[in-house]
Amino acid sequence: MGDLAMILGMVLAAFLVALSALVLMQAWLDRHPARVASIFDLAPSQVAFLFDGERLIDASPAARSLLPEGEDTRAWGRLMARFGPDFPGLAERLASLPRSGQIRIASLPTTAPPLVLKAELRSGLLHLALEAGQTEASPHQRPGQNDAATAAALQQEVQAQRAILSRAPVLMWKEAADGAVIWANHGYLIRAVELLPDGEDLSWPLPKLFDTAAGSSTRLKLQMPSGPEWFDLVRLPAGEERLCYAMAADKAVQAETALREFMQTLTKTFADLPIGLAIFDRSRCLQMFNPALTDLTTLPPEMLIARPSLNAFLDAMRARSMIPEPRDYRSWRKQLARLEEEASMGIFEETWSLPGGQTYRVIGRPHPNGALAFMFEDISTEMTQTRRYRADLELGQSVIDAVEDGVAVFSQGGQLVMSNAAYAQLWQHDPQVLLSEASITTLSDWWRDHSAPTLLWDDATDFVTSAGDRTPWEGDVRLLDGRLISCRFRPLTGGATLITFRHQVAAPLTAVSDSRLREELMA
Known part of the structure; x- marks a missing residue:
């Protein structure tokens, strides 16, 4: 029993020692990761790529420096964009590689320095290599003396930057420590030439268009022959020199001028x-x-x-x-x-x-x-006039209310505009409660329903609504209760009409019921 326990203890101790060794080895590997070797490590200056289809498998350090950064799965598109302008028909030539197995493509004559692209299939993988081409000036250029691909890339980048600067819509120039213009882009030079006197050519040193002593950022006007041009100036230090930029500000100046004029007009309007x-x-x-x-x-x-x-x-x-x-x-x-x-x-x-x-x-x-x-x-004057007008209306209403005869005044359109208390008592209704519904037509119907049959109300309607010269007239009607009413129709100014109703008390009738009176009048 004792021997068995000793054996188990030794096995357990050996297992723990082995486990500790594995843990220490893994920790050391984590702190010192092994570098993945590249097939191009032996020639780091060579520009070479290795593709599996369109996926980049490996590339030399010089080759990777020529491609924009990105994923290896998209390296083929970046390669075509980078070298396609220098090698005409590059994509078509590479597509024919499975038939030929190996091709050489020379760059355009304008590419400086000239390049040669070698492409071949190796075990199903595409191997691309860039080499310097032979020129008449250097037919025996030694390998490694100059990186031709890098030089071509730099040359292309310089040309692209020159094109960008020359076509920029912003004026750019560089000033020395004493303020002299030592470099300028195309836009600056064009305006400098336009401002030269007749017969004088542009020469060194370059003319200074702007007085940049006003500050690091300001707005200045440049008086051109075609008219003034406004620019926003920005000056940035670059060592002992200064980089200067003049951005067009004509639209901003026009907008500010229009806003200023509008504000002045608005201020004058508010003041008045x-x-x-x-x-x-x-x-x-x-x-x-x-x-x-x-x-x-x-x-x-x-x-x-x-x-x-x-x-x-x-x-x-x-x-x-x-x-x-x-x-x-x-x-x-x-x-x-x-x-x-x-x-x-x-x-x-x-x-x-x-x-x-x-x-x-x-x-x-x-x-x-x-x-x-x-x-x-x-609105004191307006309120005074309103109160005075209201008082006049109340006074006029009280005056016609004091008249014993019933009074109704209609406008030219036949709408009732005024009536008195005697009218309301006579006809047993007050049309002023709803003046919008009190027209000569509706009131004639009311009068017709409360009087004996007569054609007078039709004539009254025609008289009120007719235009032109009108002659006053009058007529009598008898109410259903037997009273005789004298109606007078008078034209007023503005096409209005005055109708008065007077009770004739000189010829009273015997009081009878409404129905019997209607029967006697109809007979």
Whole structure:
């Protein structure tokens, strides 16, 4: 039994030692990962690619530096975009490789330095290699002396950057420490040539178009023969030199000029308005007002210029009795809160009767970005005229109500515009309750239903609705209760018509029922 326990202990100890060794080895491998070897490590300066179909399997360091960064699965497209302009028909030539097995493609004559692309299939994989081509100037160029592919890439990049700079719509130039222009792009040179005197050619040093001493970023005008041109200048330090950029700002200047002119027109319009205008921003501070506001509110201009808050503005108006006096201060504060809330919703409109006798119409309207606009209009004259007109109407109504005869006045269109109390008592209805439904047609029907049969009401309708010269006339009708009514029709100015109804008391009838009277009159 003891031997068995010793054997098990030794086995367990050996297992733990082996496990510890594996853990330590894995930790060492994690800290020192093995580098995946490349088939091009022996020739790092060679430009070579290895593809499996369109997937990049391997490439030399020089080759990878020529391709834009990206996934290896998309390297084929990047390769075609990079070298396709230098090798005409590259994709078609590579597609024919399975038939030929190996091809050589020379670059265009304009490619400097010239290149040769070698392509061959090796065990189903495509091997591409770039080599320097032979030129008349260097027929025996030694391998490794210059990286031809890298030089071609640099040359192409320089040409592309030159094309971008020459066609840029922005003026670019470089200044030395003393301010002299030591380089400029195509746009700058064109304007420099246009500004040269007649017969003078562009020479070194280049002319300086802008006075850049004003600051690192400013807007300047360049007076060209075709007219002024505005530019936004930006100057950036580059060591002891400066890079300068002039971006066209004509549209911005035109927009700012139009906005300035519009604001001036708007300001003049506000200044001439008889309505007081006060605009508060989203924080409820006064931002804009016109002179009429100071006249209507009696607030001093220096207070308004200080941009008071809405509450301070209304408190100052209340102190000058320019707001209806509330019963208590608490209700006044609630009214202020309601005023601001309703104005922000666009529904605030009130008429203020001030202690001094003036009457103001106050309108609040919301503006963009949470602003509020208040308009104060003095309608004292308008209210006085309205009250006077209303008093005249009431006086005229009381006058015709005092007339014993029934009176009805119709407009040129045949609409009832006025009647008196005697008319309502005579015909047992008050047409002024619904003037919109009281026309000569509806009232003639009413009169016809409450009187004996007669053609007088048809003549009355024609007389009221007819145009031109009319002759006054009169006629008698008998009501169903036996009373005899004398009706008089008189034309008024403006095509209106006056009808009066007078009760004839000189010839009374014996009182009979309505039905019997109708039968006797019909007989």
